[in-house]
Each structure stands twice: as C-alpha cells, then as structure tokens.
Amino acid sequence: MRPIEASLADGPEAPLGEAKHFPIRVRGLCNAFGDYVVHDNLDLDVRRGEILGVVGGSGTGKSVLMRAIIGLQIPTAGSIEVLGQSITGARDDADIAIRCRWGVLFQGGALFSTLSVVENVEVPLRKFYPAIEPALLAEIAHYKVLMTGLPSDAGAKFPSELSGGMRKRAGLARALALDPELLFLDEPTAGLDPIGAAAFDQLIRGLQQTLGLTVFLITHDLDTLHEICDRVAVLADKRVIAVGTIPELLALDHPWIQQYFKGPRGRAAASIRHLD
Ligand SMILES: Nc1ncnc2c1ncn2[C@@H]1O[C@H](COP(=O)(O)OP(=O)(O)OP(=O)(O)O)[C@@H](O)[C@H]1O
Numbered sequence: 001m002r003p004i005e006a007s008l009a010d011g012p013e014a015p016l017g018e019a020k021h022f023p024i025r026v027r028g029l030c031n032a033f034g035d036y037v038v039h040d041n042l043d044l045d046v047r048r049g050e051i052l053g054v055v056g057g058s059g060t061g062k063s064v065l066m067r068a069i070i071g072l073q074i075p076t077a078g079s080i081e082v083l084g085q086s087i088t089g090a091r092d093d094a095d096i097a098i099r100c101r102w103g104v105l106f107q108g109g110a111l112f113s114t115l116s117v118v119e120n121v122e123v124p125l126r127k128f129y130p131a132i133e134p135a136l137l138a139e140i141a142h143y144k145v146l147m148t149g150l151p152s153d154a155g156a157k158f159p160s161e162l163s164g165g166m167r168k169r170a171g172l173a174r175a176l177a178l179d180p181e182l183l184f185l186d187e188p189t190a191g192l193d194p195i196g197a198a199a200f201d202q203l204i205r206g207l208q209q210t211l212g213l214t215v216f217l218i219t220h221d222l223d224t225l226h227e228i229c230d231r232v233a234v235l236a237d238k239r240v241i242a243v244g245t246i247p248e249l250l251a252l253d254h255p256w257i258q259q260y261f262k263g264p265r266g267r268a269a270a271s272i273r274h275l276d
C-alpha cells in the first residue's frame with residue numbers, strides 16, 4: 001500500500017531510477033528480526049534538497065529504516081536506491097561506492113571515545129583518501145570542526161571532555177567530513193536543552209542551505225519538525241503512512257498523527273507558529 005502521501009506528495013509516480021529528483025527511493029521494503037516484523041511493504045521518496053523529518057513512536061523502526069537505506073541492515077524484501085545506485089542490489093559493503101557521498105550522525109553520536117574530535121573527523125577521510133597528506137588531513141578536519149560552530153580548541157578534546165551538545169556537533173563534523181550530498185541524522189537534538197536544540201536546528205538548516213544538502217532527519221522533537229523540516233514522513237503500522245508538510249498532515253484523519261501534532265506538546269510547538 002502506498003502511503004496516504006501520494007495525494008500529498010509527488011503526484012504521478014516516478015519510476016525507480018529518477019535519482020535527479022529523488023536521491024532516496026524506497027519501494028516495498030520489509031525488515032524483520034526473526035519473527036518480529038519491523039517494516040512491511042514500506043515506500044518512501046526523499047526529494048533532492050529537502051529536509052525530510054521522519055517521525056513515529058519509539059520502536060516503530062525509524063533507525064532500522066535509516067540503517068537499511070545506508071546499507072547496514074539487509075532487508076528481507078524490497079528495493080532501495082540512493083543517488084541512483086541500488087543499495088539492496090549491492091553484493092557487499094565494498095560494492096556501495098557511493099558511501100562517500102553521504103554522512104551519518106547516528107543516534108547517540110557514536111564517536112570513537114579514544115580519539116580526539118579532530119581524529120574522529122579524520123576517520124572517514126583516511127578511509128576514503130588513504131594517500132592524503134597528514135597536514136592537509138588535519139586542516140580539513142579542523143575546518144569541519146569549525147563549520148559546526150565548535151570552538152577551535154574543541155578539536156583536541158576527547159568526547160568525554162565535551163558536553164552533550166558539543167558531542168552532537170563533533171558527530172556532525174564527522175558526518176560532513178567527505179562533503180556529502182546526503183546527510184542522515186538520527187535524533188540530533190535528543191538530550192539537548194531547548195536553547196541548544198534550537199541552535200542545532202539552525203546549524204542544520206544553515207548547513208543544508210549553504211551546502212545544498214538533502215537531509216533525512218529522524219526526530220521526536222516537535223520544534224525541530226516545525227522549524228526546519230520541509231516535509232515530514234510518519235512511520236506507523238510498519239510503513240510510512242503519510243508524507244507531507246505539517247499542515248497537510250494535520251488535515252489527515254489518522255489518530256496517531258492527530259494525537260502527535262495536536263497533543264499538548266504538539267499544540268505548544270504549533271502555537272508559536274500560529275498553526276493551532
Ligand atoms: N539488531 C536488532 N536485532 C533485533 N531487533 C532489533 C535490532 N535493531 C532493532 N530492532 C528492533 O526493531 C524495532 C525498531 O527499532 P528502531 O531502533 O528502528 O526503533 P526506532 O523507531 O528508531 O525507536 P526510537 O525512537 O526509540 O529510537 C525495535 O523493536 C527494536 O527492538
């Protein structure tokens with residue numbers, strides 16, 4: 001079943017392969033762990049240049065979806081194309097040549113605790129450009145650290161010496177290391193205070209506009225959804241049940257969507273923007 005979407009989203013369906021307009025295309029995706037089915041026939045298109053928010057209750061499979069799109073989770077069925085390359089058709093990890101064209105900020109940051117911030121940022125650079133001069137490597141990594149708004153001296157620090165917000169920025173610097181076209185962010189503002197979260201939202205929006213990124217952004221943060229997401233995809237019932245702008249989603253008669261956006265927190269986030 002196609003998500004409620006189509007009326008809200010892309011009009012006539014473009015076939016798989018239209019990477020120019022849809023850098024991420026997912027069709028009929030199924031993921032299961034043993035007998036436990038996480039996704040069943042899930043479809044999703046991400047448009048070039050948008051920030052797509054991905055929401056859904058805890059455990060609905062948002063992180064698993066992201067992992068499947070970047071080739072870290074092998075689906076039981078379905079097809080995934082990223083930037084025109086089939087992820088589901090890849091024989092192995094090495095077969096996914098476009099890995100260097102996306103950056104990922106995993107839920108929880110996933111920084112290497114024994115490496116400094118700059119060394120963390122250097123990891124993907126070393127992997128994809130092993131012959132790069134050490135001085136240039138350090139310069140690029142340092143530049144990425146500054147891009148995320150961290151102070152210059154943060155580069156030499158270890159993750160344990162940073163605040164939660166600084167760790168998120170360090171993770172973002174690593175995700176940006178290879179000048180990606182696509183950015184995957186899994187709950188980037190979780191655990192940040194509201195001011196820190198708002199600053200991080202603006203950082204993401206600023207980078208997305210400056211660098212022309214397409215962003216796949218998993219979040220529970222209603223302020224983030226309202227503030228920076230162009231569209232929102234809703235995961236429920238093992239698939240994407242709807243994709244659209246928040247006003248478009250609000251017009252849908254789905255209990256989870258109504259409760260999510262019109263519950264007390266949803267109303268608070270919307271009232272600031274006069275949507276309630
Ligand atoms: N490697 C795994 N092995 C077994 N089950 C898994 C594995 N990874 C995820 N799951 C299960 O798949 C379901 C979806 O997990 P996922 O992490 O995608 O949820 P989520 O929507 O990201 O939740 P949250 O909002 O809490 O981060 C959960 O029930 C989880 O327990």
Ligand SMILES: [Mg+2]
Pocket residue numbers: 062063064107186
């Ligand atoms: Mg998750």
